Amino acid sequence: MSTGEVLFICSGNTCRSPLAAVIAEARLGASGVCCVSAGLDAVAGCPATAESCEQAAERGLDLYRHRSRAVDFLTLDDVDWVIGMTVDHLRRFRNERPDYGGRVGLLGLPGVDLAAGGDPFAGEQVDDPYRRGTAAAYEAMAEQVERLVAAWASVFLGGGAS
Template sequence: MTIPPPDGPPSGMSRREWREQQEQPAPETAAAPATIATADDSLTILTVCTGNICRSPLAEVLLRQRLEALGVRVHSAGTHALEGHGMPEEALELAARAGADPAAAAAHRARYLVEPYLADADLVLTMAREHRSAVVKMMPGALRRTFTLREFARLASTLSTEEAQEAARQSDGSPRDRFTAVLRAVGEQRGLTPAPPEDDDVIDPYRRSRETYALSAAQLTPALDEVERIVRAALR
């Protein structure tokens, strides 16, 4: 999604609504995300896109479906969120088709990315490089645990499950410590598996054709397989 220019609102929003939104200060704190209750040492994954209505919530509900049995919390936010908006019909259809809980997808409401979400996350998966840059600018300390989704999948694919499990065993600590060790191994692959920069982005389908929504999902869903594999290897 293109970030709206500073002198006008995005499509679908009146100039008055946009002006009022711009005048509101960013929240210092945020309500706890609607995820399962877990222990303090459980993992938290945050997915990020622009409006938080298409790509990041699709990744959120699909990852939650795959990982909630392991006690992993998954939630999402947007750098320029259409706050309070739900997922569009096309995204809801893709979520259901990919096996997500339709009720969970329908319940999603967009929210702004704020620092507490980043501080709480063990892994931040952004949908494009622009979102990764926004995350690191907001919280430089999150650099080593922030990847675009497709970047993470590309790097993780160079590690076998056995290598990931060995990295986790080197920690011999809590689930969070084990995951941090595996994440470090994934990060060390940066620079070793070059790819065209645009290959690390998931295309934004907002206000575009159903074919574009399908392409976006086709880029996003296989990358989630690698995220799931790495998380399971860390927690095994």
């Protein structure tokens, strides 16, 4: 995939999906891939959590200007991939947009288009650190997201998505 848009989704769009999007944008932006994020339960306009901002900053990235936004189920025409953090995010997305014609993936299952089949439970879930509220939880989430985004970036740059 040399161009296109990837939408990372989570619950509130203040921790996981914005971090995934900014990491992916840093890896893929030069190739023409646009990476954005949204939340299924997001209240528009909330900043990213301080802990996620710190994790981004440790990686040389900026989340301080991020403001949450809700998934807009009506304007997904330009989105090539929707990538959820958990199986529940994917289930909820599919319930809202069963007619979505793009690819749907789980961050923890790099390269697999679950819209075409496959077992989403075969992949890793990216747990929400917000509920645990510890620096260690955010660090573990950020390391997991960074590792999984790197695997997805290899897929996108190598054209290996199935």
